[in-house]
Amino acid sequence: MKVSQDKIRNFSIIAHIDHGKSTLADRLIEKTGMLEKRELKEQVLDSMDLERERGITIKLKAVRLIYKAEDGEEYILNLIDTPGHVDFNYEVSRSLAACEGAVLVVDSTQGVEAQTLANLYLALEQDLEILPVLNKIDLPSSDVEYVKSEIENTCGLDTEGIPLVSAKSGLNIEDVLEDIVYNVPHPVGDVSKPLKALIFDSYYDSYKGVICFIRVFEGKVKTGTNIYMMNTKKEFEVTEVGYVQNERIQSKEITAGDVGYICASIKNVRDARVGDTITEVENKTEHALPGYKKVTPMVYCGIYPAEGEEFTQVREALEKLQVNDASLVFEPETSQALGYGFRCGFLGLLHMEIIQERLDREFDLNIIATAPSVIYEVMKNDGTFLEIQNPSNLPPATEIDYMKEPMVACEIMTPKTYVGPIMEICQNKRGVFENMEYLDEKRVTIHYLMPLNEVIYDFFDTLKSKTQGYASLDYDLKGYQESDLVKMDILINGELVDAFSLIVHREKAAQRARTIVEKLKKEIPRQQFAIPIQAAIGSKIIARETVSALRKDVLAKCYGGDISRKKKLLEKQKEGKKRMRQIGNVEVPQNAFLAVLKYDDDE
Numbered sequence: 001m002k003v004s005q006d007k008i009r010n011f012s013i014i015a016h017i018d019h020g021k022s023t024l025a026d027r028l029i030e031k032t033g034m035l036e037k038r039e040l041k042e043q044v045l046d047s048m049d050l051e052r053e054r055g056i057t058i059k060l061k062a063v064r065l066i067y068k069a070e071d072g073e074e075y076i077l078n079l080i081d082t083p084g085h086v087d088f089n090y091e092v093s094r095s096l097a098a099c100e101g102a103v104l105v106v107d108s109t110q111g112v113e114a115q116t117l118a119n120l121y122l123a124l125e126q127d128l129e130i131l132p133v134l135n136k137i138d139l140p141s142s143d144v145e146y147v148k149s150e151i152e153n154t155c156g157l158d159t160e161g162i163p164l165v166s167a168k169s170g171l172n173i174e175d176v177l178e179d180i181v182y183n184v185p186h187p188v189g190d191v192s193k194p195l196k197a198l199i200f201d202s203y204y205d206s207y208k209g210v211i212c213f214i215r216v217f218e219g220k221v222k223t224g225t226n227i228y229m230m231n232t233k234k235e236f237e238v239t240e241v242g243y244v245q246n247e248r249i250q251s252k253e254i255t256a257g258d259v260g261y262i263c264a265s266i267k268n269v270r271d272a273r274v275g276d277t278i279t280e281v282e283n284k285t286e287h288a289l290p291g292y293k294k295v296t297p298m299v300y301c302g303i304y305p306a307e308g309e310e311f312t313q314v315r316e317a318l319e320k321l322q323v324n325d326a327s328l329v330f331e332p333e334t335s336q337a338l339g340y341g342f343r344c345g346f347l348g349l350l351h352m353e354i355i356q357e358r359l360d361r362e363f364d365l366n367i368i369a370t371a372p373s374v375i376y377e378v379m380k381n382d383g384t385f386l387e388i389q390n391p392s393n394l395p396p397a398t399e400i401d402y403m404k405e406p407m408v409a410c411e412i413m414t415p416k417t418y419v420g421p422i423m424e425i426c427q428n429k430r431g432v433f434e435n436m437e438y439l440d441e442k443r444v445t446i447h448y449l450m451p452l453n454e455v456i457y458d459f460f461d462t463l464k465s466k467t468q469g470y471a472s473l474d475y476d477l478k479g480y481q482e483s484d485l486v487k488m489d490i491l492i493n494g495e496l497v498d499a500f501s502l503i504v505h506r507e508k509a510a511q512r513a514r515t516i517v518e519k520l521k522k523e524i525p526r527q528q529f530a531i532p533i534q535a536a537i538g539s540k541i542i543a544r545e546t547v548s549a550l551r552k553d554v555l556a557k558c559y560g561g562d563i564s565r566k567k568k569l570l571e572k573q574k575e576g577k578k579r580m581r582q583i584g585n586v587e588v589p590q591n592a593f594l595a596v597l598k599y600d601d602d603e
């Protein structure tokens, strides 16, 4: 189908969490007759369970809606979905870059919130036309006039004729569609120029290879086009182009102004990176689209099979996940305590948690993940420079001249009332205050320079809980800074357990050490001898607990000589041992690792 650009509208929906973004998207799809209501969850927003349960959108998607407007004309509305978490901010910015407009959903019972503003700014950075919409007007606590004035005053947007909707009941949904048709500018791109298209999403399909969602800015792309990725410099031949409507619908070509997908026998999403510009091999466009960023992992952790024998399964699972996730990296490593496993790199903590959960849910793998770590720079006395992402690989302190840690510039947007608690959290996390700006009478943006090491250690959760979820966090890597860092080891019965080793700031070491040894004491069952649990920096012990001795004689309960019962008990005890790790002559239950390695253990 050939469509002229003035009949196309490319838009995203943005909102603070829970303001009704997904519900509105479903309603728009339904109103344009694209899908049966009951099919929605399975098909279009065919998101992974995990995504749905956590209420976050991990993968970006694009759906094509055909809408017959009141003017009697038929329009193509390309709805481009955006994820909603700082770990994926880059992807949000790329999907917004594919649009001309954004529908800003504001819950009329809550008003403008931190993420409303954060998303609005992202959209304004891409020069998008913003269409505010008031949602949940069916609720008695809805205060349309107040929230309207808030949108005018804090967002600086005009609210005349703003659609007042209930995404839940479907009230006034046409107003939103009409608003999009009339107020989102239609694309303008020269079809006769060489191909220039933006990849705003890509995922791996086991039949077709990587499917790239693209926005064509200039020229056109069709089956057989030899394409060139301008940043990764890879070449491919297009095998299929099309749109997503009820399902993927093949088409002849995608032309300037339009949105769709292409397949080109691409084996790995690494070769079709979000943000890259696609052009033609033989007829290259002069400049790539701006904004491409190679996303590099910021957080690392070790992932080990919990049962030892599943190493190859873990590798296969990671390989499968990687095919679909350009930002996941891993390489094999070994740990004395945990055996063979992998060191994995992630965009951030949420990304790490998602991968860990997917290994569990989709691959049914029982894994142990070590504490997250960042990359440290180490200058040795002999002039050798090292990058360390596994604390176990840190050279002895005596060989180290100095160490540097990655710093991030944090931008925290919050209602004024939470400034005090936020500053306290940031100071606690070794943050250096930079400045604070008033967005309006009620809201501020606070800037802190913080060690990434502290940010990945439950900062986000603490921030959310101390501000009832009102503060939003965004962070950007800001280079390395020299810091007084030490390696802290944990010894169980005198044996160093490498999986527990941490790199921490000297001032934080004592506190962290206490929490870990206390946790371990609770988790390690008493055995026939006393077990000292120690935390040490070099040879200096900084915390200690002892699990006192106990003679656990399972046979003691069997008075009499029932031999078969005794046997049974011995068998049972053996079973129980399977879930143990042998550290020297101490048996440490799997749970002890899990308890300690969960990073919610201080403050």
Ligand SMILES: Nc1nc2c(ncn2[C@@H]2O[C@H](COP(=O)(O)OP(=O)(O)OP(=O)(O)O)[C@@H](O)[C@H]2O)c(=O)[nH]1
Residues within 6 Å of the ligand: 015, 016, 017, 018, 019, 020, 021, 022, 023, 024, 054, 055, 056, 057, 084, 135, 136, 137, 138, 139, 165, 166, 167, 168, 169
């Ligand atoms: N009463 C009422 N409830 C609504 C309306 N729109 C959405 N909701 C409810 O508000 C909650 C959040 O809606 P979602 O569509 O999941 O919100 P979202 O912004 O997509 O949330 P995230 O995906 O978590 O960012 C759900 O329980 C919806 O049923 C509405 O118009 N009226």
